[in-house]
Amino acid sequence: MARTGNMTVRVHCQKTVAATDELGNPVPGGGKWETQFTVLAAFEPKTGGEQVLAGRLQGVQAYIVTIWQSEDTRKITAGWRLVDADNPARTFNIRSLFDPDSRRLKLEMLVEHGVAS
Template sequence: MPRSGELRDRVTFQARSVVDDGYGNEVSGPWTDQFTVAANIAPARGREEVLAQRLQGVRPVEITVRWSSQTVQIAPDWRAVNARKPSEIYNIHDIRDPDGKRAWNVLTCTLGAPT
């Protein structure tokens, strides 16, 4: 696990808001910022997937954040945005506490996959 000084990245976590469509139905609205925390973004091994009969490169990363009352709220339907490079948007696939000590959350994410 990284040390505190190795959390050199900033990540903003976003969730979809729920809005009324004017007919009494709740639909997914725009992404809204939930919070921003220090993180370590580490690239994992790349892979290729076949989507719509085309080979597409997928760039997986692992984002490590400190365990806190904010970070335990993160869900796979959220997304992470690099606060220093807002064009880097990560889709969250898995959230785990690697050692079970509630010290770190490790998120397995992909960059380059559709949102």
């Protein structure tokens, strides 16, 4: 478990929003990522791994990310992603979320860096 005193990384919490055409009709596959809010987070690296994607070996790094729970952060689901506010090239796909002590103070997420969004 990452220590809350180490919450020094600013991350944008993003989800996809549906794209619409000029008539307001949904465009399949046209959604784009939009930042909903920005929070401080602590990252604890887990054992890295490799996956075969598109016939090539890709390095994948998993992290446990800890943030404070709030009305906003309780909206996060596994369909969202995190983006490093200081380095937008670092994106993290959220795989699972959990409340480590069931007290609704902190939210921990298993995320992966190095896989397609």
